[in-house]
Amino acid sequence: MEHILTAIKEEKLNIPKHVAIIMDGNGRWAKKRNMPRKYGHIQGAKTVEQIIEDGYKMGIEYITVYAFSTENWKRSEDEVSALMKLLQNYLIDCIERSTKNNMQVRIIGDKSGLDSKIVAKIEELEKITQSASGLKFTIAINYGGRDEIRRAVKKIAKEVEAKHIEPEEITEDLINDYLDTAGLPDPDLLIRTSGEERLSNYLPWQLAYTEFYFTDVLWPDFTKEDLLTAIRYYNGRERRFGGV
Numbered sequence: 001m002e003h004i005l006t007a008i009k010e011e012k013l014n015i016p017k018h019v020a021i022i023m024d025g026n027g028r029w030a031k032k033r034n035m036p037r038k039y040g041h042i043q044g045a046k047t048v049e050q051i052i053e054d055g056y057k058m059g060i061e062y063i064t065v066y067a068f069s070t071e072n073w074k075r076s077e078d079e080v081s082a083l084m085k086l087l088q089n090y091l092i093d094c095i096e097r098s099t100k101n102n103m104q105v106r107i108i109g110d111k112s113g114l115d116s117k118i119v120a121k122i123e124e125l126e127k128i129t130q131s132a133s134g135l136k137f138t139i140a141i142n143y144g145g146r147d148e149i150r151r152a153v154k155k156i157a158k159e160v161e162a163k164h165i166e167p168e169e170i171t172e173d174l175i176n177d178y179l180d181t182a183g184l185p186d187p188d189l190l191i192r193t194s195g196e197e198r199l200s201n202y203l204p205w206q207l208a209y210t211e212f213y214f215t216d217v218l219w220p221d222f223t224k225e226d227l228l229t230a231i232r233y234y235n236g237r238e239r240r241f242g243g244v
């Protein structure tokens with residue numbers, strides 16, 4: 001880790017405050033090893049744990065990962081259940097280690113479509129970590145960006161119907177407050193691994209001004225050195241938010 005921190009200092013790198021990640025390539029990583037796809041996800045989960053630890057040491061304050069999309073239900077039953085089991089075990093581990101690691105965990109996505117056991121773990125974890133002062137770690141589970149916007153619009157429509165909000169009061173800030181990501185700053189940098197260069201319905205509202213970094217590295221192989229490369233790339237870009 002020392003060499004990374006030295007590089008950040010010497011190159012005066014500006015660290016993105018919020019990094020969003022599409023952890024792609026687990027299946028191909030496993031296939032290359034003649035292993036079942038779920039083995040790739042198990043390795044992928046280990047990589048996330050390492051990257052959030054390293055990222056926080058590098059100065060990143062918020063990390064948001066795409067763990068399961070609304071589309072992922074179409075995968076084989078075996079793969080879906082392996083992913084759900086992995087996520088559930090991760091939530092349980094997080095609860096057990098919450099006092100040690102000081103991380104604030106939040107889950108975004110449509111919880112109504114998840115197993116009640118997972119929802120109970122999510123609620124427990126969010127509650128016990130809500131005032132932690134370390135990394136703000138957000139996991140998207142049963143998440144789809146358009147679905148998130150649809151759910152927000154529905155809630156706002158109900159508020160208008162109940163006359164709690166006037167249509168004129170619907171500003172971008174108000175919409176932000178009704179999204180699953182309410183209270184989180186927009187990501188500064190998006191990383192997608194495995195060579196795909198698509199958004200795949202991930203945070204379409206929140207990524208409007210974000211820098212995108214794509215790499216061919218498969219997610220289970222992604223290291224802190226790759227994260228440093230992404231941060232260097234981010235530093236080569238100037239963000240003007242449409243101004244001059």
Ligand code: FPP
Nearest residue numbers: 023024025026027028041044045048067090
């Ligand atoms: C995409 O790779 C990855 C996923 C659909 C799942 C991501 C989940 C994890 C990394 C594990 C659990 C996460 C946490 C937070 C503990 P792919 O399967 O589409 O790979 P492929 O494109 O090579 O087929």
